[in-house]
Amino acid sequence: MVTTSLTSPFEVASGFHALSDPLRVRVLELLQQQEYCVCELCEQLHVSQSKLSFHLKALREASLVRARQEGRWVYYSVNRRQFNLLEQYLSEYSRRTAGLLSGRYSSCQ
Template identity: 65%
Template sequence: MQSSSTTTPDLIVLGFHALSDPLRIGVIELLRNKELCVCDLCEALEVSQSKLSFHLKTLREAGLVRSRQEGRWIYYSLNIPQFAALEQYLSEFRRLYQIMPARLCQEPS
């Protein structure tokens, strides 16, 4: 769970770390359309609940997903403001690209 003392740079690091795993990307893709319970995520991703729990914890700590309990099931959804924060962080690099000389932006041969 993300603490109130977690700073923005920490959340950026946690966010990109959370997005560095193919299974977690799969979770994000499934949640893109709607909230899902953990059982539906397990079925769609063909993984055990214990394996998925580790990945969901990482996504929650990064602030990328939210969870809520209803009865005995936990439902997950995307936390769009955190995705916006990551997008904002990357947009700063796009701005730098626009002001840098073209020769510095080219990939080395």
């Protein structure tokens, strides 16, 4: 089993599930550049606020974005720490599977 700073397999699965939707990936690409409020994201992505809110909720639940309220507006930004944890998971997975591919084959052939 791959061990990382992530506390559970649920966090890993939640993170990758959140990344599995093209609109969510587009949101994250925008948020890499700067913090945006919901109305700005809707305008940039040409989607309704209700549709975007659904996707932002999935990203928040996966801890991939942070929400900050200022007055009546909510501003979103990337949670780089969570991305680093997912990257660490993939790196560890890659490191461990590289050993399997370099000559340690299963006896089930």
